[in-house]
Amino acid sequence: DAGITQSPRHKVTETGTPVTLRCHQTENHRYMYWYRQDPGHGLRLIHYSYGVKDTDKGEVSDGYSVSRSKTEDFLLTLESATSSQTSVYFCAIRDIAGELFFGEGSRLTVL
């Protein structure tokens, strides 16, 4: 068990509403990541964090923002959800060996 949890695990929302996904780790790792996974695209990086208040954009960051006010929590926010953001979102932490460990995923449907 990598000590990483995501919430909510499932969410259905309407276009234009804000959504926040939470990632919580108990491992005290510095690096945390948010990915989305869609058929035909594999895992794509949205944002990542390399410490408290230190974040950077990934390859598909448009429409998303993140915050990391504590080592253990990394939040992903969709300010105004769109149908194209329907996806499965995975949070991950990276250990000292460079290995990634994923949360169980958050399945988001935007109607």
Add this chain to the structure above:
Amino acid sequence: RKEVEQDPGPFNVPEGATVAFNCTYSNSASQSFFWYRQDCRKEPKLLMSVYSSGNEDGRFTAQLNRASQYISLLIRDSKLSDSATYLCVVTFLLGGATNKLIFGTGTLLAVQP
């Protein structure tokens, strides 16, 4: 050309068969390599890291070919429980201490009874 490419499959093999997947990468400065396994509707889980000299873990063998820029995963004596999507991950240094991780889209393995 994609930075990391995998044959999507599916690879349909009988139980007990040996199967191999390749993953090619385009950045010659790539540093670290991993294989992940992902079951349907589950999160990816680390299967094994890939070392320059090659490494083995039970029925699984991973190899790196830097000259041809690919990594491989060999599964011997396939089990039904090996059915999953296998993702390769390649990392390289962006600058400073920041690594970029690139995922392949995965290869689907279906082991048949």
